[in-house]
Every structure is written in C-alpha cells, then in structure tokens.
Amino acid sequence: FLQVRNAVRHADRMQKLTGKRHYVIQVYGKIRVYDRMRINLLIDRGVLHKRLRDSIELTKVCLYYSKPKK
Numbered sequence: 838f839l840q841v842r843n844a845v846r847h848a849d850r851m852q853k854l855t856g857k858r859h860y861v862i863q864v865y866g867k868i869r870v871y872d873r874m875r876i877n878l879l880i881d882r883g884v885l886h887k888r889l890r891d892s893i894e895l896t897k898v899c900l901y902y903s904k905p906k907k
Contacts, residue, residue: 840868845901852903861901868900 841861848859848870857872864884871879876895879885889895896902 841900844868844870848901848903852905856905858905859903860895860899862899 844861848861851857851859851870851872855872859870859872860876861868861870862876863869864879876885876889880887880889889898
C-alpha cells in the first residue's frame with residue numbers, strides 16, 4: 838500500500854513538472870512510474886506486451902494514471 842501511495846504521489850509530481858501523463862504500473866513485481874515514451878520503449882524491447890500501445894488497454898492495466906494538464 839505504501840509503495841502504491843508513494844508512486845501515485847510521484848506520478849502527480851512528475852506530471853506537474855513535465856506536463857505529461859504518467860502511469861503507475863507493476864513490472865516484474867515492482868511498482869514503477871513511467872511516462873508514455875518510456876512505456877513505448879519497454880514495449881519495443883519486449884518487456885511489456887504490444888497491446889499496451891493502445892491507450893485504453895494501458896489504462897486498464899495500470900494502477901493509476903495522472904490527469905493531463907488542461
């Protein structure tokens with residue numbers, strides 16, 4: 838619970854700094870915070886499944902995603 842809470846806070850903080858949407862996702866049993874560019878890189882390297890290129894599928898899998906800047 839604490840790891841997820843800290844990751845959510847980190848994702849919100851990074852979203853404010855960069856203006857990009859950040860995703861909290863579990864990769865190999867660890868909670869990670871990634872932006873879309875890093876997720877696409879992991880898909881290209883074969884760490885994540887190719888279906889996660891679709892935004893809807895990614896939001897189903899991730900634990901939390903930050904709201905985009907308006």
